[in-house]
Amino acid sequence: MQAATAREPDRPTDTPSPDLAFRRLRALPPGPERDVLREETICSWLPMAHRIATRFRNRGEAMDDLRQVAAMGLVKAVDRYDPERGKAFETYAVPTVTGELKRHFRDHTWDVHVPRRVQDLRNRVRVARRELAQSSGGGSPTCAEIASATGLGEEDVLLGLEALESYSALSLDAEPAGVEGGSPLVDRLGSCDTALDTAVDREAAKPGLRELPERERTILYLRFFQDMTQERIAERLGISQMHVSRLLSQSCERVREGVLQGAA
Helix, strand or coil: CHHHHHHHHHCCCCCCCHHHHHHHHHHCCCCHHHHHHHHHHHHHHHHHHHHHHHCCCCCCCCHHHHHHHHHHHHHHHHHHCCHHHCCCHHHHHHHHHHHHHHHHHHHHCCCCCCCHHHHHHHHHHHHHHHHHHHHCCCCCCCHHHHHHHHCCCHHHHHHHHHHCCCCCCCCCCCCCCCCCCCCCHHHHCCCCCCHHHHHHHHHHHHHHHHCCCHHHHHHHHHHHCCCCCHHHHHHHHCCCHHHHHHHHHHHHHHHHHHHHHHHC
C-alpha cells in the first residue's frame, strides 16, 4: 500500500482509466480525434516526466531544458507503448524518459566530444573514485585501487580520469585558478612559428640543390642568400644578365619538380 501511495502522484488524475485511454489511442485511425486524445494523454503524464527530470538537476543544465528533454522522451513513450503487452505504462515510460535524458547529457553537454566508450569509462571511474574516497575517509584513491574496484585495466582507468577533464572546457579568458590578477590563458599561449614551415621547405629542397651544377648552385646562393641582383651576379661570374636569369629559372624549376616528386 505504501509503494502504491508513493507512486500515485505520477499517474494522471484527469482520466478514469489510463489503460483504456491507450487502448482507444491505438484503435483510433489518424485524424483530429486521435490527435486530441494523444495530446491529452501526454499532458496527463507530464508530471511524471518532470519528476524524472529533477533527478538530473545540478549537473550544469537548466531545469527548463531538462523538462523539455523529458517531455520528448514521454512523447516517444506514448507513441511506442503497446497496452496489449500487459505491462503498465509507467514500467515502459520511466526507462524511456530516463534514457532520453542520459542521451542528452551524453551527446549535447560535453564541451569536448569523446567516444561513448570513453564516456562510459569516465562514469565508472568517477563513481568508483567517489566511493573509494568516502570509504577511506576522504583520501584520493590510486589508479590501481580504482582498477581493482571497477575491474578495468589501469590504461582504461587513466583514460577515464583524462575524460573527467573533458566534460567542461576552460575559457581562454579565464584567470589561473587560485591566483588573483593573473594573466589569462590566451596571453600565455605561444604563437605559430612560421620558421618551422621554412625549415621543412629547406629540407625538402636540399636533394634537388645537391644535384645542380656548381655554377647554378652558386647563382642561387648569391641571389637568395646574399640578396644580390642578377646584374651583380652576372658581373661577378662574367656572364650576361640574360644568362643569369635563364639559369635561375631553370634551376628553380628543377628543384621544384624534385620536391613535388618527393612529396608524391
